[in-house]
Amino acid sequence: MPKDTMNKVEPHITVQDLTMAYGDFVIQRNLDFTINRGDVFIIMGGSGCGKSTLLKALVGLKRPAKGKVLYGNVSFWDVEPDEQDVIMRRCGVLYQSGALWSSMTLAENVALPLETYTELSQSRVREIVSLKLSLVGLSGFEEFYPSEISGGMQKRAGLARAMALDPEILFFDEPSAGLDPISARHLDELILELRDSLGATFVVVTHELASIFTIANNCVFLDSASKTMIAGGDPRTLLSESTDPRVLLFLTRGERGASTAKEAVVS
Numbered sequence: 001m002p003k004d005t006m007n008k009v010e011p012h013i014t015v016q017d018l019t020m021a022y023g024d025f026v027i028q029r030n031l032d033f034t035i036n037r038g039d040v041f042i043i044m045g046g047s048g049c050g051k052s053t054l055l056k057a058l059v060g061l062k063r064p065a066k067g068k069v070l071y072g073n074v075s076f077w078d079v080e081p082d083e084q085d086v087i088m089r090r091c092g093v094l095y096q097s098g099a100l101w102s103s104m105t106l107a108e109n110v111a112l113p114l115e116t117y118t119e120l121s122q123s124r125v126r127e128i129v130s131l132k133l134s135l136v137g138l139s140g141f142e143e144f145y146p147s148e149i150s151g152g153m154q155k156r157a158g159l160a161r162a163m164a165l166d167p168e169i170l171f172f173d174e175p176s177a178g179l180d181p182i183s184a185r186h187l188d189e190l191i192l193e194l195r196d197s198l199g200a201t202f203v204v205v206t207h208e209l210a211s212i213f214t215i216a217n218n219c220v221f222l223d224s225a226s227k228t229m230i231a232g233g234d235p236r237t238l239l240s241e242s243t244d245p246r247v248l249l250f251l252t253r254g255e256r257g258a259s260t261a262k263e264a265v266v267s
Contacts, residue, residue: 031229091168
């Protein structure tokens with residue numbers, strides 16, 4: 001494949017003039033950004049800025065008050081529910097808690113979307129389940145229940161289930177929440193391995209700086225005070241080049257730019 005084709009940037013999700021609100025209360029407004037195919041894209045910002053609400057708008061759980069979410073050239077919120085369902089079949093979601101069914105083994109949890117949305121034979125389902133668990137380092141744990149494994153292993157099992165239908169896009173909501181630093185680092189490494197091996201696009205809600213600088217190549221920064229995005233792009237570039245004190249305060253945890261950041265928020 002020619003080098004220029006391999007490096008071609010292709011929009012996977014495009015957000016246009018998006019406003020999110022609960023009734024008359026606006027969470028975020030005028031959001032415009034693009035998630036390219038193969039990105040590890042971070043949605044970041046302080047607590048209460050609307051990160052999880054934005055994720056819900058992207059995965060079809062909350063209709064925005066205004067604007068568009070385009071998957072390729074298809075405006076998700078402007079098509080019929082059947083077409084929305086087709087789009088979401090190409091996506092996988094890892095929720096903050098892992099959201100595994102406690103009464104099911106890991107194999108049964110991963111098999112659930114396959115049994116619900118495909119007509120594959122049981123033998124083929126078992127093969128796929130074993131493969132997905134192997135990809136996340138859980139080969140041999142098929143018959144374990146969620147309560148019998150660690151929090152980090154539960155997150156990886158949730159990831160295996162999110163990958164069951166071979167999604168093009170994987171959405172994570174605070175994947176490192178509740179994990180010790182070593183488990184969180186292993187999860188970051190796994191995300192990069194899967195990005196490289198599967199060619200999937202990852203959209204991750206997180207405020208963990210270690211994860212942001214380890215895995216992200218693109219991001220949007222949501223600000224709770226102005227209720228809009230104030231930065232975007234590679235977080236490393238933002239750290240080295242941004243002059244916005246609010247962005248620097250977040251990305252350095254106050255090591256530099258803290259005093260001017262406070263002044264900017266007040267003004």
